[in-house]
Amino acid sequence: MRVGEQSTDPIDQVLGEVPVPAPLTPEDVRLAVRAVVVHTAEEWPSGPLCRNDGATYPCRLHRWGRRVLTEHGLNERQIDALIRHGNPFVHVPFPFTVTGPAPARTGTAAPRPGYPLHGQAARAAAPGARPVVRPASSGRPVAPPATAPRWPRAS
Template identity: 85%
Template sequence: MRVGEQSTDPIDQILGEVPVPASLTPEDVRLAVRAVVVHAAEEWPAGPKCRNDGAAYPCRLHRWGRRVLEAHGLNERQIDALVRHGNPFVHVPFPFVLSGPSAGRPAWAAP
């Protein structure tokens, strides 16, 4: 199953998608980074599964994390790089701008 496709998992069909907050906060972005990294794909003989909960990949939290990060301004390639990096606590600047962290806060400042 690709990231943008509808899940056939019965739990997903009952619970539906986790909603993306109307206005994102830095905490939403931090949680989304954790979701995409912790709920990344792991190859199994039957196909990729979420390495955290064993659900069909991508699981609900991975999909939610991707949608939040896309709403924050990251593209698919940048999100895939976060997943490959493997650190669920990596810092994504808030607000996110393509040239780096916002001008109001130095790059070394903690969130």
């Protein structure tokens, strides 16, 4: 069954679709990410079923999560990448734009040419202050990167 098709599951016909909230909040987006990741397809001889609740795939929560993430601005490829990633706690920026998170409107100073940020957030400097540029190696030992936490699979 495709994502846009009408479900034949009896519980779906009784309860209907889960409504998408009108103003999306960051909590709605977090829950939608969890819904699409936890309620993924699992192949069975009778066809794909929801891995979490055994309903025909896509189940109500998976369809709701896709609609919320689409409303939030993600396309199908990005949603599929979230599902393949497999972590239900992945952070999706809010508000989301195609090029990444929307720029903050706090009045912080923009980075000056010649001083790259190297992935750090820009900080507002005092007027007339020179930015501190640290050398690549500071002579201190660097701990190896921590491995990503492994979350248990929903069953």
